[in-house]
Amino acid sequence: MNRSCVNYLKTLVISLNFLCWLCGAFVVALGEFQMMHSKFASLVTTFWPIFPANTLVVTGTLVTCVCYLGVFGGxxxxxxxxxxxxxxxxxxxxxxxxxxxxxxxxxREIDTYFEKDLMQSLEIYRQSSPGSNMTIKDDFDAIQYLFRCCGVHGSADWKGNVPISCCSRNPCNTQIHPDWQEGCLVKLSDWFSRNYRSTGAGVVTMFILQFICLSVTVPLFCHFSRRGLGYQ
Known part of the structure; x- marks a missing residue:
């Protein structure tokens, strides 16, 4: 392999690894953004290790570190x-x-996890005193307000003590107010499934880019090995 081919491979390895590094940094930023804007972290505790946001942050961090090594190696x-x-x-x-x-x-088990954890969080909310468990209360109120839903399966889950965040139209400051009839379980499951699909697409894209990086690195490494170079 002549020097021009080596220089071309070297440039290609550096460029691809730098692109991979940028993708990893973007994935970390996206995961952090999702974490900061997540409104149900305290409500769904069983499923937290493989939340899309957690997965993005961990994967992106590992990719940036490994690709950093590839850039400097090239x-x-x-x-x-x-x-x-x-x-x-x-x-x-x-x-x-x-x-x-x-x-x-x-x-395939998202609905099971969501239903169990959301029902548990709803019971904690319903039975808590006004000043306690504020994180769960705030998150549940945010979910009901943002997704325009009420309870887990419907407003009947609150057993007559429906929070104001279920109110569907003004005025909401009255004792009896119209509430959203659809439960939050279906809407949250759909939202989580969409995030899972986008996370999966991101992981597949990263995998393809990493495979290309590996394929280009092999001939460059073999050239250095045959010439006894690369330990300086």
Missing amino acids: LKENRCMLISFFVLLFILMLVELAMACVFLVYS
């Missing part, structure tokens, strides 16, 4: 960095495949 023509990058990225891709399988399995 710049320095360092075989140790390149082989470390190759191994770590390969492991990361296997983890992403495992996560995709987990998403596929758990996506």
Whole structure:
């Protein structure tokens, strides 16, 4: 392999890894944005380890760290960095495949998790004194207001003590006010499923880009190995 081909591969490796690094940074930012704007973190506790936001932050952080190593390995023509990058990225891709399988399995059980946790949160809200469990109350009120729903299956879940966040039209400051009739379970499940699909699409895109990075890194590493280069 002549030097022009090596320089071309080196530039391609650096560019692809830098693009992968940027994608990882964007994924982290998107996950953080979802975390800050999530209004139900305290309501659904069983499912929290594989929330889309958590998944994006963890995956994006790992990708940025690994691709950072790939960028410097290409710049320095360092075989140790390149082989470390190759191994770590390969492991990361296997983890992403495992996560995709987990998403596929758990996506069928979203309704079960949501119904159980939301009913538990509703009971805590309903039985709490005015000044207690404010996080759960605020989150449940935000969900009902934003999604225009009431209770888990409907307003009957509140057993006559319907909060004002269920009010469907003004005036809402009266003792008896019109409420949303649809429960929050269906709307939250649909919203969560849409987020899962977008997260899955992002993971697939990252996987394809990482596979291309691996494919380009192999010939460059082999060239350095044959020439005995890359340990400086």
